[in-house]
Amino acid sequence: MSTRHAASTFDVSDFSPRDWSPSVATGVTPGDIDMVKNFSGDIEGRSVTRFVGGLTEDQSAGAYAAWESFEGSIDGVAGSFAFVHTQVLSDSTVEAMALHIVPSSGTGGLAGLAGAGGIRVDEDGTHRLWLDYSLPD
Numbered sequence: 001m002s003t004r005h006a007a008s009t010f011d012v013s014d015f016s017p018r019d020w021s022p023s024v025a026t027g028v029t030p031g032d033i034d035m036v037k038n039f040s041g042d043i044e045g046r047s048v049t050r051f052v053g054g055l056t057e058d059q060s061a062g063a064y065a066a067w068e069s070f071e072g073s074i075d076g077v078a079g080s081f082a083f084v085h086t087q088v089l090s091d092s093t094v095e096a097m098a099l100h101i102v103p104s105s106g107t108g109g110l111a112g113l114a115g116a117g118g119i120r121v122d123e124d125g126t127h128r129l130w131l132d133y134s135l136p137d
Helices: none
Strands: 004-018 029-041 043-055 062-074 077-090 093-101 114-121 127-134
Touching: 004 043, 029 062, 077 114, 093 127
Parallel strands: none
Antiparallel strands: 004 029, 004 127, 029 043, 043 062, 062 077, 077 093, 093 114, 114 127
């Protein structure tokens, strides 16, 4: 299996915060959010996402973890799969970011999909996702 690279931009079409008030308070306000995203580029389709995380009041520090279920295509190959991602923000700078495809989550033409990638927000607000992935031959 050779590794391929796919990239896309995405926008958020639904952003639904959920009530969550943990019984232990910290310097970061936590949140629980459901999102729907729409992707275009090498990665085409839509996803539903559950985020759990939090930010400081000035939004300069915090972290999140997310589960994302995607349906669509990668480089024209259709199916669905899940991926997880996390990010840590400190002094308004991304300190750590990880994104991994969930093993055995691929369906259709994406069955056997494996790999990792990342998410970035450009200065102009453009959201980008990329994957370095492999599929069985």
